[in-house]
Amino acid sequence: xxxxxxxxxxxxxxxxxxxxxxxxxxxxxxxxxxxxxxxxxxxxxxxxxxxxxxxxxxxxxxxxxxxxxxxxxxxxxxxxxxxxxxxxxxxxxxxxxxxxxxxxxxxxxxxxxxx
Amino acid sequence: xxxxxxxxxxxxxxxxxxxxxxxxxxxxxxxxxxxxxxxxxxxxxxxxxxxxxxxxxxxxxxxxxxxxxxxxxxxxxxxxxxxxxxxxxxxxxxxxxxxxxxxxxxxxxxxxxx
Numbered sequence: 001x002x003x004x005x006x007x008x009x010x011x012x013x014x015x016x017x018x019x020x021x022x023x024x025x026x027x028x029x030x031x032x033x034x035x036x037x038x039x040x041x042x043x044x045x046x047x048x049x050x051x052x053x054x055x056x057x058x059x060x061x062x063x064x065x066x067x068x069x070x071x072x073x074x075x076x077x078x079x080x081x082x083x084x085x086x087x088x089x090x091x092x093x094x095x096x097x098x099x100x101x102x103x104x105x106x107x108x109x110x111x112x113x114x115x
Numbered sequence: 116x117x118x119x120x121x122x123x124x125x126x127x128x129x130x131x132x133x134x135x136x137x138x139x140x141x142x143x144x145x146x147x148x149x150x151x152x153x154x155x156x157x158x159x160x161x162x163x164x165x166x167x168x169x170x171x172x173x174x175x176x177x178x179x180x181x182x183x184x185x186x187x188x189x190x191x192x193x194x195x196x197x198x199x200x201x202x203x204x205x206x207x208x209x210x211x212x213x214x215x216x217x218x219x220x221x222x223x224x225x226x227x228x229x
Contacts, residue, residue, distance in 0.1 A: 004158075035219070043205065043219040056216060091159065103149070104217065108158035 002026065004107035006092050012113045018080040021110045025074070025094030031055075032075050033095075033104060034067060038088035046090075049075060082114045117142040119208045121220035129228045134193040136223045138180075138206035141187065148189040149207040150180055153222075159205065165189060176200070201227045 005024040013019050025032045034046040046065070047057040051072035060067070064083070069075040079086050089111050093104035122137040140146055150162040163174025170182040176199075180191045189206060206220040 033217075042221040045216045045218070048216060059216070093159075103161060103164055105161075106151070106159035108156075 004092055004094050004105050006090075006107035006110045008110060009108065010111040010113070012115065013082055014115050015084055016081045018078065019082055019112060021077045021079075021090050021092075021112070023075045023077070023092030023094075023107060025092070026096075026105055028096065029094035029105075030072070030097050031095040032069060033093045034075070034077055035091040035093065036088050037091070037109075038085070043091065046077075079112070082112075084114050087112055087114045117146060117208045117210055117218055119206050119218055119220040121204075121206050121223050123223050124221065125224050125226065127226040127228055128196045130198055131195050134178075134191070134196045134200065134225065136191040136204050136206075136225065138189045138191065138220060139187050140189060140206070140208045142208060142210055144210040147209045148180075148182060149209075150174065150178070150189075150191050151205045151207060152202050153205070154202045162191070162204075196225075196227050198227050198229070201225055 007022045011019050030051050032049040035043050036046055037043045045059040047060055047067055048055045049069045052069050066078045089109040091106055091109045093106045095104050118141045120139045128134055145167055148165040151159045152162050153159050162178050163172045165172045165182045173179045178193045180189050182189050203222045203224045205222050209217040
């Protein structure tokens with residue numbers, strides 16, 4: 001089975017520009033998560049989709065970040081306008097459902113560099 | 116609420132010697148615990164998981180971890196380190212049977228000396 005796919009693998013933009021990151025979860029996985037690792041710090045939760053609904057978005061840093069999952073398949077994470085502190089690696093993960101111990105399958109990450 | 120602490124940010128061992136990466140957790144409910152590994156420029160890969168079954172869990176690449184409730188620990192071990200084990204390792208906790216977010220430790224970077 002195909003894994004979690006993230007695009008782009010690396011994006012370099014200038015402060016104030018817009019970037020959209022995409023995540024394609026494993027087919028059939030209802031749960032989709034976004035995590036972020038900034039400047040070698042810990043990996044932090046951003047938000048969690050169950051199908052197309054936002055189950056928990058308590059980790060979203062501010063309103064410059066917008067996540068969508070139309071149709072409950074792939075998800076996008078848009079940063080507009082980007083700031084220097086948004087630089088980091090954005091990880092997407094998916095899991096098949098609420099079954100007690102959800103084991104997340106992660107993508108390779110999208111590295112964002114804001115200049 | 117749950118939390119996880121990885122006690123060492125860096126660990127260096129010689130090739131062929133044992134590896135010990137320490138992890139302590141805090142959880143109000145029955146936790147599920149995981150170890151993930153990230154090699155340079157790669158995604159996060161699941162090494163092993165504990166989900167209230169056997170307390171000694173065996174994972175891939177010869178790694179194993181033991182769940183010790185009395186010590187609230189879930190240390191990762193390997194009898195003999197290999198150069199290819201050089202990577203960053205993350206201890207992760209979630210609360211079983213609760214729709215709660217999954218929490219990562221800060222990571223431990225493992226260096227293998229020739």
